[in-house]
Every structure is written in C-alpha cells, then in structure tokens.
Amino acid sequence: MTTATAxxxxxxxxPEKGLMRWIKTTNHKDIGTLYLWFAFSMLLIGGALxxxxxxxxxQPGLQLMEPQFFNQLTxxxxxxxxxxxxxxxFVGLGNWLIPMMIGAPxxxxxRMNNWSFWILPFAGGILLSTFFMEGGAPAFGWTFYAPLSxxxxxxxxxxxxxxxxxxGFSSIMGAINIIATVLNMRAPDMKLMDMPLFVWTWxxxxxxxxxxxxxxxxxxxxxxxxxxxxxxxxDAAGGGDPVMFQHIFWFFGHPEVYIxxxxxxxxxxxxxxxxxxxxxxxxxxxxxxxxxxxxxxxxVWAHHMFLTGxxxxxELYFMYATMLIAVPTGVKVFNWISTMWRGSxxxxxPMLWAISFVFLFTIGGFSGLMLGIAPADIxxxxxxxxxxxxxxxxxxxxxxSIIAATFYWLPKWTGRMYNEGLAKxxxxxxxxxxxxxxxxxxxxxxxxxPRRIPDYSLQFADFNMISSVGGFAFGASFILFTYIVVDCIxxxxxxxxxxWEGAKGxxxxxxxxxxxxSFNKPPSRELIEAESQHx
Amino acid sequence: xxxxxxxxxxxxxxxxxxxxxxxxxxxxVDTEQEYEVKEDRKVDVSxxxxxxxxxxxxxxxxxxxxxxxxxxxxxxxxxxxxxxxxVVIGQAVPSVAPTDAALYFKKLECFCFNRQVFQPHExxxxxxxxxxxxxxDERIQDxxxxxxxxxxxx
Numbered sequence: 001m002t003t004a005t006a007x008x009x010x011x012x013x014x015p016e017k018g019l020m021r022w023i024k025t026t027n028h029k030d031i032g033t034l035y036l037w038f039a040f041s042m043l044l045i046g047g048a049l050x051x052x053x054x055x056x057x058x059q060p061g062l063q064l065m066e067p068q069f070f071n072q073l074t075x076x077x078x079x080x081x082x083x084x085x086x087x088x089x090f091v092g093l094g095n096w097l098i099p100m101m102i103g104a105p106x107x108x109x110x111r112m113n114n115w116s117f118w119i120l121p122f123a124g125g126i127l128l129s130t131f132f133m134e135g136g137a138p139a140f141g142w143t144f145y146a147p148l149s150x151x152x153x154x155x156x157x158x159x160x161x162x163x164x165x166x167x168g169f170s171s172i173m174g175a176i177n178i179i180a181t182v183l184n185m186r187a188p189d190m191k192l193m194d195m196p197l198f199v200w201t202w203x204x205x206x207x208x209x210x211x212x213x214x215x216x217x218x219x220x221x222x223x224x225x226x227x228x229x230x231x232x233x234x235d236a237a238g239g240g241d242p243v244m245f246q247h248i249f250w251f252f253g254h255p256e257v258y259i260x261x262x263x264x265x266x267x268x269x270x271x272x273x274x275x276x277x278x279x280x281x282x283x284x285x286x287x288x289x290x291x292x293x294x295x296x297x298x299x300v301w302a303h304h305m306f307l308t309g310x311x312x313x314x315e316l317y318f319m320y321a322t323m324l325i326a327v328p329t330g331v332k333v334f335n336w337i338s339t340m341w342r343g344s345x346x347x348x349x350p351m352l353w354a355i356s357f358v359f360l361f362t363i364g365g366f367s368g369l370m371l372g373i374a375p376a377d378i379x380x381x382x383x384x385x386x387x388x389x390x391x392x393x394x395x396x397x398x399x400x401s402i403i404a405a406t407f408y409w410l411p412k413w414t415g416r417m418y419n420e421g422l423a424k425x426x427x428x429x430x431x432x433x434x435x436x437x438x439x440x441x442x443x444x445x446x447x448x449x450p451r452r453i454p455d456y457s458l459q460f461a462d463f464n465m466i467s468s469v470g471g472f473a474f475g476a477s478f479i480l481f482t483y484i485v486v487d488c489i490x491x492x493x494x495x496x497x498x499x500w501e502g503a504k505g506x507x508x509x510x511x512x513x514x515x516x517x518s519f520n521k522p523p524s525r526e527l528i529e530a531e532s533q534h535x
Numbered sequence: 536x537x538x539x540x541x542x543x544x545x546x547x548x549x550x551x552x553x554x555x556x557x558x559x560x561x562x563x564v565d566t567e568q569e570y571e572v573k574e575d576r577k578v579d580v581s582x583x584x585x586x587x588x589x590x591x592x593x594x595x596x597x598x599x600x601x602x603x604x605x606x607x608x609x610x611x612x613x614x615x616x617x618x619x620x621x622v623v624i625g626q627a628v629p630s631v632a633p634t635d636a637a638l639y640f641k642k643l644e645c646f647c648f649n650r651q652v653f654q655p656h657e658x659x660x661x662x663x664x665x666x667x668x669x670x671x672d673e674r675i676q677d678x679x680x681x682x683x684x685x686x687x688x689x
Binding site: 210211218221241252310 | 536537538539540541544545548549552555557587588626628632634635683685686687
C-alpha cells in the first residue's frame with residue numbers, strides 16, 4: 001500500500017500515468033472502475049447474443065441459424081450475463097463504494113484486488129473463444145446439466161470448465177477482500193450496526209460467495225474428471241447419477257441468485273431514503289432480513305428440480321422452505337414502501353430506477369412464488385414462464401439496481417453531473433421496452449412454450465414478435481446509456497460534494513470527485529452518527 | 536466447500552438415496568426374511584427395459600407385469616441377447632416409480648448387482664428375486680420397475 005514514506009510531502013499523490021496505471025493499480029477506485037467497464041462490455045456482448053436469440057424467435061421457423069448455434073447463444077448469453085456482467089458489476093460497485101462508506105483508505109488486500117480483477121478478462125476471453133472452436137461453444141444451457149455437458153458436449157467444454165474455475169477464483173478473492181475490509185478497515189468508531197446497508201448486504205453476499213463458488217468449482221471439476229479421466233460422478237453406467245449433478249449444481253446455483261440480488265437490495269436501500277428525504281424505515285430489520293435470506297438460500301435448492309422424481313415429502317419441504325423466503329423479502333419491500341410513505345419525494349433518475357426496481361422486482365418475486373408451488377411447477381417447469389421470472393429478477397432487479405447505482409454515484413465518481421433530461425428519456429425508454437420484452441413471455445410460458453428452443457408452434461407467434469420488438473428497443477436503449485455516461489465523464493457540469501439533497505453516508509463528505517486516496521484519517525464518531533442511515 | 540462438493544457430497548448422496556429411496560433407488564435384502572403377509576392385498580408390478588446410447592443388446596423383461604402380495608418373495612427374469620460379433624459388457628441401473636414405493640422394493644438377487652458380460656450372439660436369461668415390503672403405503676397399487684442398460688468400455 002502507499003502509506004506515506006517520509007519523503008512524501010504531497011499526500012494527494014495521484015495515479016501513475018498511461019496504460020500501466022490500470023494494469024498495476026492497487027487503488028480501490030481504479031479497480032472498481034476496471035470492474036465496471038469490464039462488466040459493461042460483457043453486458044454489451046451478452047446483450048448482442050440476446051439480440052441474436054430474439055431475432056431468431058421473431059418469427060416461427062428457422063430463419064437465421066442452426067438450432068445448435070441457437071443453443072450456443074442461449075448458453076453463452078446466460079453464462080456471460082451471470083458471471084461476466086452482473087457479478088463483476090457488483091464487485092466493482094463494492095470496490096468503489098465500500099471503503100468510502102466505512103471511512104477506510106482502501107481495500108484491505110489491494111494486490112489481491114488487482115489480481116482478482118485481472119483474472120477476469122482472461123476468463124472471459126477463454127469463455128468467448130469457444131465460439132471459434134471446432135464443434136462450437138458450449139450449447140447445453142447455462143446450467144450445464146450432465147450428461148449434456150459430459151457425454152454429449154463439444155470439446156470446447158473443457159475451456160468452459162477452466163473459465164468457470166478462473167471466474168470462481170476471482171469471485172472468492174473479491175469476497176475475501178470485502179470481508180477483510182469490512183471487518184478490519186472500518187473506521188474505529190463505526191459499529192457493525194452503523195454500517196450502511198450496501199456494506200451490510202455485500203458483507204453477507206461475500207459469505208454466500210465463499211460458501212457457494214467452491215461448490216461450483218467442485219461441480220465443474222467433477223465434470224472435468226468425468227470427461228477426461230474416466231470417473232463416473234454423473235454417469236449412471238459407472239454407478240454415478242446425473243440427478244446428483246443437479247443437486248450439487250443447485251446447491252451452488254440457488255445461493256448464486258442471492259449473490260446477484262442482495263447487493264441490489266443494498267443499493268436500493270440507499271437511493272430510496274435519499275429521494276424520500278427520510279431515514280430508511282426498519283434499518284435493523286433490513287439487516288436481519290438480508291441475513292435470513294442468505295441462510296435460507298442454502299436450504300431450498302431442489303425447488304429447481306421438482307420434476308426429477310422427488311418423494312412427496314421432499315417436494316413439500318422444498319416448497320415450504322421456498323415460500324419462507326418470501327417473508328424476509330416481503331419485509332424489505334414493505335420497508336422500502338414505508339420509507340417512501342409521507343416522504344418529500346422527488347423523482348430524479350436514480351429514484352425512478354429504484355422505484356421501478358421495487359415494482360418490477362416484486363413482479364419477479366411473485367412469479368417466483370408461483371414457480372415455487374410444486375404442483376403448479378409441473379406445468380411451468382422449463383417454459384418461458386421461467387424465462388420471464390428470472391429476467392424480471394435479474395434484469396429489472398439486479399441490472400436495474402446497477403444502473404440506479406451508476407446514476408446515483410456517478411457524480412461522486414466523476415465530479416460531474418449527467419444530463420438529467422436524457423437520463424429520464426433513457427429510463428422511460430428502458431422501462432417500457434423491458435416490459436414489452438419480458439411480460440409477454442409470462443403468457444408464452446403459461447401457454448406452454450418451452451424455453452431454449454429456436455422454433456415454436458404458430459400459436460406463439462404474436463407474443464414472440466411483441467417480445468422481440470421490445471427486445472430490440474431495450475437493446476438499443478444501451479446506446480443512449482453509453483452516451484449519457486460518456487457525456488457525463490467528458491462534458492458533465494461540475495457538481496458539489498453532496499449533489500443529492502437528502503443523501504446521507506460518509507462518501508458524500510468527500511470532495512465532489514472523490515480523491516484518489518480518501519479517508520487518510522478515519523472519520524469521527526460525530527460524523528459517522530450524522531451520516532448514519534438510521535434516525 | 537470444494538472438498539465438501541467433490542469428496543463428501545457424492546457418497547452422502549448415495550447413502551441418502553439408499554436410506555430414503557430418493558430418486559427411485561431400490562433397496563437390497565441379504566436373506567429371505569419373514570414378513571407379515573396380508574393375503575388379500577395385491578400390488579401390480581410392471582417391468583420395463585431400456586438401453587442407453589446405442590447399447591447393442593436386445594433387452595426385455597420375460598413377463599411385462601405380475602401381481603404380487605406384499606411380503607412374499609417372487610422371481611422373474613429379463614432376457615438379453617447380444618446381436619454383435621463382439622463381447623459386450625454392460626451395467627443395468629434400476630429405478631422404481633413412484634418414488635415413495637422405492638424404499639419398500641427390496642431385491643434379494645439381481646443382475647444389476649454386477650456388470651454383465653455378453654459373449655458374441657449370446658442370449659442370457661438374468662434372474663431377479665424381489666419382495667415388496669408390507670409397509671408400502673396402502674394407496675400405492677401399481678409399481679413400475681425399470682432397468683436401463685449402459686455400455687461399459689471394460
């Protein structure tokens with residue numbers, strides 16, 4: 001770390017010049033920026049794949065591509081969005097914000113921080129390179145169920161396995177870093193229950209990551225040995241069981257979905273109080289709700305597997321446990337609504353994204369409850385209803401909160417204000433088109449259209465066309481988003497250190513554009529209390 | 536958690552399936568033990584045969600179904616014929632539906648306990664001796680037993 005050596009009289013010494021700054025950096029702000037740009041470029045690549053999917057589905061029949069290539073698109077779209085876009089974006093936000101929110105000068109393990117970022121482009125590169133290999137990219141869906149991914153997979157699957165290993169390493173190191181930072185680098189006068197909710201949710205998410213990612217690494221390692229070294233973990237002929245693959249995969253996979261949504265809850269818990277000009281309602285219940293969601297996420301995995309032939313007792317247990325998650329999640333939703341209740345609300349862009357998050361994420365939550373009902377799931381399983389459900393929670397949930405966070409903290413990152421008028425146009429464009437894109441998929445699913453198919457029966461044609469048109473509009477909205485962000489960085493009007501009237505939090509006590517090194521001295525107890533989220 | 540996933544979960548999963556009948560895993564008995572038999576209760580057991588991934592053996596049950604009294608032992612057999620000029624080695628994997636019956640479907644003797652070796656053009660009759668335990672839920676009147684033959688390389 002760059003603790004001042006004796007000869008340094010200038011304690012604002014800045015970053016290195018040129019490209020090496022980004023390669024060698026150990027600064028949490030630089031690494032946060034790298035993560036965010038990486039995630040954004042992956043979002044665009046994953047989005048381009050989705051455009052391919054929606055183009056093929058615009059009309060019934062096979063127009064543009066072979067079914068095998070279509071399957072590669074759906075698989076890689078899922079993998080890139082989950083592991084390349086959403087997760088790194090949250091790690092980027094965590095890097096940028098956590099030290100500033102807890103009054104720390106940097107992350108606890110800055111060199112490891114650099115490493116955990118620089119693994120990512122290589123992992124992403126390996127994953128994307130499979131498109132150009134013989135036999136094509138993995139085509140077995142992002143859930144890579146055995147034996148599709150073992151006996152019947154293309155050779156490029158081994159590259160996919162190593163990419164997942166690397167992504168896992170990166171996530172685990174990021175999580176360790178965040179835990180060490182939050183527990184050791186917090187301002188001495190900040191108690192755990194003084195921490196802002198984004199820090200709380202990330203701390204809990206880190207524990208989920210450390211618990212779940214090694215299970216994923218184990219799953220792909222077993223796949224690797226099944227494929228190349230003659231083991232039979234998932235091969236019934238040798239005494240293994242493909243259903244066990246699903247158990248182990250979802251034992252990772254279900255915590256994973258909360259890894260992607262808990263930090264989002266944190267972001268929203270900052271934005272809503274700011275623009276409602278009220279302290280967050282039920283701060284401690286938010287913390288406990290987050291912790292209970294994290295715990296419950298480990299004991300509900302088989303609700304993804306109601307159709308594998310579980311005994312009735314198993315179906316009932318996983319159904320009830322799944323329903324139970326609605327309780328802490330409901331606590332959160334009601335807390336956000338109560339925070340807005342009788343607040344002096346204004347509707348700047350971050351608030352618009354946050355309110356639409358609450359509304360649309362709740363729709364995704366409700367369709368999740370419907371899927372969690374074991375007997376109903378017999379009809380919904382593997383239909384477009386599932387696709388609609390997880391896009392409502394991941395796009396209008398996780399991604400929405402990332403965009404909200406971008407607009408909310410962009411002034412702090414750049415010292416400049418984005419173009420509010422354009423940002424509002426972008427919001428309405430995105431929020432309308434995303435619903436045109438995903439809402440009809442509920443109907444398609446209920447009518448029986450299966451997921452992961454390049455062609456469909458004629459009765460699904462109308463809704464698919466509506467959905468595709470919405471998809472193209474939603475995809476195009478990111479061109480405007482890119483413009484707004486770049487325009488803000490280059491030409492935005494200089495802003496004050498607290499651009500949002502009602503904003504609380506230690507990060508708003510820093511310079512308008514946060515200095516390269518902030519909080520060289522820890523903030524005082526008075527300051528922490530004045531900036532705390534509870535009343 | 537990595538060690539947990541690779542080293543601990545698979546064996547635990549096997550034991551769990553054996554104890555609970557989860558996933559249609561059938562049980563095993565070592566002796567012809569005595570059960571309390573209610574003669575008036577009857578259960579239909581249907582037999583199914585499948586082969587996986589181009590397994591070059593014709594495989595079918597000798598009889599497609601039989602009526603059994605829970606608590607009594609029965610013997611039936613499956614017939615398999617190797618249609619190739621090569622030696623074929625295979626492993627049969629059983630599964631019982633409904634899963635709630637799997638726990639009470641016990642086998643004393645089964646060709647699935649070992650791998651089977653088929654000489655070129657050999658036809659084998661492979662026996663199966665089983666019992667449906669009387670603890671089986673009263674509501675279950677039909678049980679399906681299916682075997683899936685997988686090819687082994689050696």
